[in-house]
Amino acid sequence: MPDLFVAEHKKTxxxxxxxxxxxxxxxxxxxxxLFTSFRENPYGIVFRNQEEGEEIxxxxxxxxATNIPWIIxxxxxxxxxxxxxxxxxxxxxxxxxxxxxxxxxGVFYYFAIFGYVFLQFITWxxxxxxxxxxxxxxxxxxxxxxxxxxxxxLTQIEDVxxxxxxxxxxxxxxxxxxxxxxxxxxxxxxLAVPHPEKVVEILNDLIGENPxx
Amino acid sequence: xxxxxxxxxxxxxxxxxxxxxxxTLSLFYTIFLLIVLKQVNSMNAVISEEGPSxxxxxxxxxxxxxxxxxxxxxxxxx
Numbered sequence: 001m002p003d004l005f006v007a008e009h010k011k012t013x014x015x016x017x018x019x020x021x022x023x024x025x026x027x028x029x030x031x032x033x034l035f036t037s038f039r040e041n042p043y044g045i046v047f048r049n050q051e052e053g054e055e056i057x058x059x060x061x062x063x064x065a066t067n068i069p070w071i072i073x074x075x076x077x078x079x080x081x082x083x084x085x086x087x088x089x090x091x092x093x094x095x096x097x098x099x100x101x102x103x104x105x106g107v108f109y110y111f112a113i114f115g116y117v118f119l120q121f122i123t124w125x126x127x128x129x130x131x132x133x134x135x136x137x138x139x140x141x142x143x144x145x146x147x148x149x150x151x152x153x154l155t156q157i158e159d160v161x162x163x164x165x166x167x168x169x170x171x172x173x174x175x176x177x178x179x180x181x182x183x184x185x186x187x188x189x190x191l192a193v194p195h196p197e198k199v200v201e202i203l204n205d206l207i208g209e210n211p212x213x
Numbered sequence: 214x215x216x217x218x219x220x221x222x223x224x225x226x227x228x229x230x231x232x233x234x235x236x237t238l239s240l241f242y243t244i245f246l247l248i249v250l251k252q253v254n255s256m257n258a259v260i261s262e263e264g265p266s267x268x269x270x271x272x273x274x275x276x277x278x279x280x281x282x283x284x285x286x287x288x289x290x291x
Binding site for chain 1: 228231235238239242245246248249252253255256258259260261262263264265268269272273276279280283286287290291
């Protein structure tokens, strides 16, 4: 017998959102820029050994505030020659070298400061932690000589916790995230990452989502 | 008169020493920057971020070019 009255299925806004979420479980949120240290579902990033269908859920670097010490050092080094010149002026003495020598040494001095700044910046820039829908990847790079890439599958993660101790960490909201893994696998520690509570929450969600967990 | 000549020759030889010192320093700095560029390239191969990776590589290359220019300037004007 044919139905005479069939109730119209009006999709509510909430149902639409849920459906949208199902289609793309991790919608892309934003591009990673030069100073980005925390980005959920980023796009435009590719890493070595990325598997097919592996999506980056979280992109992490140390909080930008952790760069303050070397910025201060470089700034002090940058203004130091002016102070030296001022002191020499007050003492009414000068450097016993021709002007072209002083000029070229001065230029070189600022080049060296820039080299230091660039090295510190790339050290910060290339220390990255990635959380994908399959694993956690930790990329370490230190002072030009040390480079390591470590990864652990989400199924191997046993416990996730964070520590946020200190005034600066509370003000800028950053802390250390520890990822304890099963068996002989090394534990992961992401140092000074922004919004550590959110990182732990996301990781816990991923471990919960994982059917093998 | 002899003293003056001696002082002058000492001054010139110290300037030459300064020049050699500067050129050596500048050469080491250029080598250091080449290592930086190599490391930036190798890290870009590990992880590539669409915009920033290219910016860093460009900065590293410009830095090397400027350092070579400084070395050559030092060689000519000192």
